[in-house]
Amino acid sequence: MLPDQRKMNLLPHANSRQVLSRREMLDQSVLGFGAVGLLSLLADEGLLCAEDSGHKGAGTNHFPATAKNVIFLFMSGAPSQVDTFDPKPLLTKLEGKGVPDSIAARVPNIPRAGLNSKLMASPFPFKKYGESGIPVSNLFPKTAQMIDDICVLRSVNHRVPVHGPGECIALTGSAIGDRPSLGAWMTYGLGSESRDLPGFISMLSNSTGPAPQTPGWGAGFLPSRVQGTLVDGKRGIPYTQMPAGYSNQNRRQQLDFINWMNQEHLSQLGQDSELEARIASYELGFRMQTSAPEVFDLQSETGKTAKLYGLDDKSTAEFGRHCLIARRLVERGVRVVQLRNGGWDAHGAIKANHTKRAQATDVPVAGLLKDLKQRGLLDETLVIWGGEFGRTPTTEGSAKGDRRGRDHLPTTYCMWMAGGGVKGGQIIGRTDDLGYTPVERPISPADLHATLLHALGIDQHKLYYLHNNRKEIATVLGGEVIREVF
Numbered sequence: 001m002l003p004d005q006r007k008m009n010l011l012p013h014a015n016s017r018q019v020l021s022r023r024e025m026l027d028q029s030v031l032g033f034g035a036v037g038l039l040s041l042l043a044d045e046g047l048l049c050a051e052d053s054g055h056k057g058a059g060t061n062h063f064p065a066t067a068k069n070v071i072f073l074f075m076s077g078a079p080s081q082v083d084t085f086d087p088k089p090l091l092t093k094l095e096g097k098g099v100p101d102s103i104a105a106r107v108p109n110i111p112r113a114g115l116n117s118k119l120m121a122s123p124f125p126f127k128k129y130g131e132s133g134i135p136v137s138n139l140f141p142k143t144a145q146m147i148d149d150i151c152v153l154r155s156v157n158h159r160v161p162v163h164g165p166g167e168c169i170a171l172t173g174s175a176i177g178d179r180p181s182l183g184a185w186m187t188y189g190l191g192s193e194s195r196d197l198p199g200f201i202s203m204l205s206n207s208t209g210p211a212p213q214t215p216g217w218g219a220g221f222l223p224s225r226v227q228g229t230l231v232d233g234k235r236g237i238p239y240t241q242m243p244a245g246y247s248n249q250n251r252r253q254q255l256d257f258i259n260w261m262n263q264e265h266l267s268q269l270g271q272d273s274e275l276e277a278r279i280a281s282y283e284l285g286f287r288m289q290t291s292a293p294e295v296f297d298l299q300s301e302t303g304k305t306a307k308l309y310g311l312d313d314k315s316t317a318e319f320g321r322h323c324l325i326a327r328r329l330v331e332r333g334v335r336v337v338q339l340r341n342g343g344w345d346a347h348g349a350i351k352a353n354h355t356k357r358a359q360a361t362d363v364p365v366a367g368l369l370k371d372l373k374q375r376g377l378l379d380e381t382l383v384i385w386g387g388e389f390g391r392t393p394t395t396e397g398s399a400k401g402d403r404r405g406r407d408h409l410p411t412t413y414c415m416w417m418a419g420g421g422v423k424g425g426q427i428i429g430r431t432d433d434l435g436y437t438p439v440e441r442p443i444s445p446a447d448l449h450a451t452l453l454h455a456l457g458i459d460q461h462k463l464y465y466l467h468n469n470r471k472e473i474a475t476v477l478g479g480e481v482i483r484e485v486f
Contacts, residue, residue, distance in 0.1 A: 061190070065457030066421020066486060067382040068193070069330040070186060071337045073323075073365060074216075075357070076167060077209045077344030078413070080122075080391035080406055082435040083354055085414040086154050087126040087135050090433045091393055095121045099394065099434065106437050112161045112407045114392035119434065120404055123351040132425030139358035142366035148425040149369060149378070150418045151485055155429025155438035158389070158445055161408040163210035163345065166388035169445050171216035171338075173476045180220030182449050183336040185474035186456060187226040189463045193333030197292060198229040198237075201329055202338040203322045205233065206360065209345040217338060221467040224277035228338060233322045236296030295328050308371060310363035320364035327371055330381050344387060347396050348405035369418055382420025382455050389413050393434045411437050415448065420455050421486050428484055446479030454481045 082088050094100075096118050104115050124137040129144040134152060136144035143150075160166050165175035172179045180188070183200040192199030202217040217228030231237045246254075262279045266272060298306070301324065309324045310316025319341055326337040341361055346353035365385065372378040390413030391406035399405065412431050418424060430440035450460045453474060460478065464471040 061457030062459040062462050063457055065455065067455040068380040069335055070452060071326050071330065071381060071383045073385040074338060074340045075344050075387040076340055076342040078387040078389050078391055078408060079344050080350060080354065081412060081414040082393050083122045083124050084137055084139060085152050086431060086435050088393065088433060088435045091119055092121040094119045103432050103434050103436055106432065108159060108411055110159055110161055113409060114394035114396065114407050117394035119393055120395045130425060134427060139354055140362045142362045146366055146369045150416050150424050151422050152427045153415045153429055153443055154427055154431055155412060155441050156415050156443045156448060157412045157438055158410045161410050163388060164213055166410060167213040168215050170388045173445055173449055177213065177215040178220060180222045181215060181217050181228060182452065182474060183217060183228050183338055184219045184222050184226045186336050188222050189458045190335060190456060192335050197332055197334050199335040200226065200228040201334055202228040202230050203233045204340045205318050205322055206341055206343045208343045212340060222465055224274055225280050233325060237292045295332060296325060298324060309367040315359050316363045319361050320367065323364040323368040327368060330377065346405045347407065348399055349403050350405045351402050372419060378419040380420060383418045384415065386415030393436060417485060423486060428482060443482060444479060446475040447482055449475050450479035451482045451485055
């Protein structure tokens with residue numbers, strides 16, 4: 001219902017028994033007709049604030065937003081914080097020694113913390129970049145050039161040292177895997193600015209290592225229409241090519257008949273989220289058949305742009321293509337784009353592993369930031385980078401030399417944010433001298449999620465969905481907005 005619609009007295013009360021002429025009825029109803037038309041338009045755009053079925057706060061900003069879209073660069077497998085954005089010179093000094101008791105005493109009692117293993121210096125040298133002088137390892141020389149636009153979060157932490165549940169925590173806020181993804185909440189809360197594309201799109205690259213967790217783009221208990229659409233970066237959204245022998249006209253006739261049957265079924269079932277989502281998906285599918293293929297056709301991009309994203313290099317081409325498509329998607333109003341890049345799980349040979357993964361992603365990520373910035377899109381697009389947890393400052397097992405790797409460590413890890421109102425060139429949070437635990441400004445996944453929602457103008461406590469008679473919010477039990485980010 002529109003804010004002032006309850007106050008409108010468009011027609012005389014029924015008890016007045018006043019007889020209206022046709023002219024009087026039309027004159028007094030004109031605002032009502034306009035409101036109906038506006039409601040229909042808002043519903044089509046996914047911007048209607050619906051308060052029935054136990055959900056509230058959807059379809060509108062609660063306060064001015066700093067970002068319109070989100071691109072989540074999820075590095076699955078867990079990049080090591082002490083080898084990327086949190087240098088620890090003490091590791092070099094204590095190479096091969098045990099963890100000092102003063103630091104070990106602070107580490108929570110969780111499996112795989114490596115407290116009985118030997119400390120391992122980072123094989124990657126660090127260098128300060130930009131006017132901010134933030135240190136970045138030589139894994140990311142191109143991304144480091146954008147450091148003055150980046151806010152590094154060094155103290156993100158939780159307590160689950162297993163990939164699947166850790167990925168679920170990072171993307172849904174819960175390790176169980178039964179909750180909506182953050183992208184689904186964002187789409188549910190704000191809808192999409194695109195009529196012809198899904199509001200939430202996810203792409204996978206280098207799916208080696210831990211399996212992708214489908215809750216990461218799922219709708220959970222939210223309406224099915226807000227789940228992420230998983231697409232192929234090369235072929236685009238599946239089944240959007242018009243079949244042979246079909247024109248727009250006869251396809252429209254076919255879908256109208258299918259829609260009629262589905263609506264008849266729905267009228268018998270009553271409210272049904274799955275069927276309603278299916279009806280909407282047919283309509284969206286029809287619109288995508290005329291628009292989606294163009295989004296994934298990169299022939300219109302210049303050679304300079306292709307090179308910027310690394311499309312001319314075999315090692316960077318896959319993720320570069322995904323990053324370029326992400327830019328094209330947010331240009332067209334897609335609310336959330338999630339790019340999952342796997343293979344960062346470095347239990348052994350961390351030097352070779354992280355070198356290979358960084359070579360595949362550094363140029364595309366830097367290209368994405370540069371391209372968004374030069375097109376004026378970075379101010380309204382929030383980009384976030386990181387994995388499900390970090391890695392131990394110690395070696396795993398008894399491997400020697402370049403065969404050494406690091407185990408899982410959720411007690412602290414690095415993420416970074418850029419664009420969308422973020423104040424770049426700063427570091428938030430500090431860890432101990434070995435990179436085991438936060439000692440300043442610890443950040444939970446719930447805090448991070450609350451901050452991302454805040455950037456979109458969403459109050460985490462005002463957007464909820466009534467599920468099993470409980471008002472569920474995106475941050476589960478609530479988080480603290482990291483206001484220094486902005």
